[in-house]
Amino acid sequence: MSSRNSKTAKAAARERLREQREKEAKRAKIRRQVTVAVGVVVVLGAAAGIAVAVNQANKPGYWVNAAKQKLVAPANTSGKNGTIIVVGDKTNKNVVHEYEDLRCPVCAAYEQTAGDAVLQGAKDGKYQINYSFAAFIDNNGGTGSKKALSAIGAAVNVSTEAFEEYHKLLYSKAVHPDETNDAFSSSDKLISLAQQVPALKGNTKFSDAVKKGTFDKWALTVRDAYNNDPASSKGTPYVLVNGKQVQVIGQTADQVAATFAAQLKK
Incomplete structure (x- = not known):
């Protein structure tokens, strides 16, 4: 080649x-x-x-069906259909009435700032606290307000003390979700969080009630009671001391205590 x-x-x-x-x-x-x-x-x-x-x-059909169920009011509740949760002596002439939505970030800020002091006032016999709950944040999407309220019902059904601790936990900085986060719509999440509360840890009475939706109808009844209350036009948190509105948003724990004290009957 x-x-x-x-x-x-x-x-x-x-x-x-x-x-x-x-x-x-x-x-x-x-x-x-x-x-x-x-x-x-x-x-x-x-x-x-x-x-x-x-x-x-989160299908609305779930709650439509819940509304048709028989009402089961939790133990340790007061008022018509058990829509009020009372902490403190029910005979105390001084009444602090708090209106909250469990998904409300401003309610969480209030509870994180002054919740312990307000609760201590009831334990010291200064007043009784009446809790009413709304679920209007669900109107913007989700079902967490209603489901968390149902879980609150399961907690107070165990004991008032269990309610106090669970209520405090759900509003804590470590747990409370952003308003757009519907984390409280999950039964498993609510039960998992409850393991941090001694009275609810491993408590099948509580967990079964949350899973089965035992107090779902009650949650809707509590919501409806709020919607029919004049307070519903005020938003949350809304606080009355002996029937008079007091300012709690943006206040320190000491300021809230002083505001309450000024309205208490001697």
Whole structure:
């Protein structure tokens, strides 16, 4: 073979090799694109599945059915249909009436700041506390206000002390979700959190009531009582001391205590 032919053959071989490499590169690129596309589909499918599951759990039909159930009022409640939770001596002539929504971030700020001091006042015999609960934040999406209220019913059904501790826990900085986060709509979440409360830890009476929705109808009844109360036009937290509204938003614990003291009957 001549030198010229040899060079031509080698050049042709190099060209075939280059073309082969380009073909392999294209195939590899296509495989990567397919793999990524499939991965995206899988992730989106999983996300869609999760979304469907969440939406199924929050279907309004669940609460429509709950409204048709027989009302079961928790133990240790007061008022018509047990819609009021009382802490302190029920015969005390001084009454602090608090209106709250369990998803309300301003209520959480109030409880985190002054909740312990207000509760201590009831324990010291200065007044009784009447708790009323709303669920209007659910109107913006979710069911956490109602479900947390149902769990509150399960807690007070165990004892008033269990309610006090669970109520404090749900409003704590470590636990209370952002208003747009519907974490309290999960029964499992509410039961898991309750394990931090000694009276509710491992308490099947409590956990079964939350899972079965024993107090779902009661939660709706409490919500409706709030909606029919003039206080519903005031938002939450809304606090009355012996029937007079007092300012608690943005106040320190000492300021709240002083405001309460000024309205108490001697």
